[in-house]
Amino acid sequence: MSVVVRLGTARAEWWRDALQDLLPEVEVRLWDDPGDNAEVEYAVVWKPPAGGLKAFPNLKCIVSMGAGIDHLLADPELPLHLPVIRTVGSDLRQRMREYLALHVLRFHRRLPDIEAAQRRKAWDQIITPPAPQRSVGVMGLGNMGADAARTLVDLGFTVRGWSRRPKRLHGIKCFHGEEQLDDFLARSEILICLLPLTPATEGILNRRLFAKLPKGACIINVGRGRHLVEKDLIPALDSGQLGGATLDVLHVEPPAEDHPFWIHPKILLTPHIASLIDPESGAKVIAENLKLFMAGKPVPDMVDLKQGY
Ligand code: NDP
Numbered sequence: 001m002s003v004v005v006r007l008g009t010a011r012a013e014w015w016r017d018a019l020q021d022l023l024p025e026v027e028v029r030l031w032d033d034p035g036d037n038a039e040v041e042y043a044v045v046w047k048p049p050a051g052g053l054k055a056f057p058n059l060k061c062i063v064s065m066g067a068g069i070d071h072l073l074a075d076p077e078l079p080l081h082l083p084v085i086r087t088v089g090s091d092l093r094q095r096m097r098e099y100l101a102l103h104v105l106r107f108h109r110r111l112p113d114i115e116a117a118q119r120r121k122a123w124d125q126i127i128t129p130p131a132p133q134r135s136v137g138v139m140g141l142g143n144m145g146a147d148a149a150r151t152l153v154d155l156g157f158t159v160r161g162w163s164r165r166p167k168r169l170h171g172i173k174c175f176h177g178e179e180q181l182d183d184f185l186a187r188s189e190i191l192i193c194l195l196p197l198t199p200a201t202e203g204i205l206n207r208r209l210f211a212k213l214p215k216g217a218c219i220i221n222v223g224r225g226r227h228l229v230e231k232d233l234i235p236a237l238d239s240g241q242l243g244g245a246t247l248d249v250l251h252v253e254p255p256a257e258d259h260p261f262w263i264h265p266k267i268l269l270t271p272h273i274a275s276l277i278d279p280e281s282g283a284k285v286i287a288e289n290l291k292l293f294m295a296g297k298p299v300p301d302m303v304d305l306k307q308g309y
């Protein structure tokens with residue numbers, strides 16, 4: 001019985017070793033050297049190439065090395081009958097919480113303006129309102145969105161959240177569905193996108209949405225690059241409709257050298273590190289889930305492929 005691991009970076013061997021330590025009963029093999037494909041029963045993957053998973057005829061289960069499953073559904077030949085487990089866990093939430101607290105506070109306390117003032121040698125005492133007078137909107141109230149929203153409440157912010165289905169979360173004004181989107185946006189001065197990428201959410205961060213936000217609102221996209229219509233961002237920033245954008249995810253990662261986002265003064269790019277899973281903690285979550293699956297027990301992180309996230 002074998003597990004094949006695919007991660008297109010130098011961390012592949014680290015992942016293989018971490019998983020092998022935790023799953024001594026199976027042989028963990030790298031994607032590029034899988035041995036006999038027929039022996040592979042489990043695949044642990046991030047962005048597998050199109051048609052790649054179909055090549056393992058005896059696969060029993062696919063594990064996404066991340067919370068999102070859009071990278072799997074992008075494969076038109078994905079064996080859809082197979083169960084899919086995603087990887088979440090407390091470290092992933094912790095890192096996302098840290099990232100969002102950092103970047104919300106950066107916009108809230110106008111750190112970019114303070115840094116610019118320093119470069120001009122100007123001692124500008126910028127007064128910002130206290131957090132309860134700042135309204136933050138969180139799009140996506142799932143595993144990570146609800147957790148991040150709670151962290152922002154704890155920091156004192158006025159927090160609004162938007163999800164597909166109705167939700168009740170203590171201290172958070174919850175909105176849902178298309179019909180409540182405009183009300184949600186109307187008072188979101190800092191807007192976080194923590195949605196999964198699906199046909200319904202692709203391109204949701206566009207000029208029509210920006211126009212519904214309070215003037216000067218800032219956006220933080222930690223969902224997926226394709227949530228953002230990239231060509232709409234710079235005009236919205238240059239007109240002042242948006243005050244700033246922090247982007248952890250992009251259509252193409254890394255973006256081309258001449259991509260205008262690299263040098264725009266109101267854009268901060270981070271290299272998809274908002275909540276990167278490291279092999280030590282990630283392998284623990286994956287091994288636990290695989291052990292449950294192998295024992296025929298329910299796996300809490302099992303994905304409903306029909307729902308699409
Ligand atoms: P979940 O699946 O737990 O939650 C998704 C949330 O989005 C749910 O609240 C869901 O609503 C809501 N949602 C889905 N579709 C719609 C829609 N059409 N309209 C309104 N709301 C919608 O996801 P996670 O919190 O685990 O992760 C979210 C995404 O974050 C991942 O898919 C991934 O793309 C991204 N991510 C980014 C990372 C990074 O480092 N940048 C790290 C990890 C994840 P409902 O509750 O009603 O189902």
Ligand code: OXD
Nearest residue numbers: 065066067068275276
């Ligand atoms: C994820 C991610 O989906 O890292 O986990 O983006």
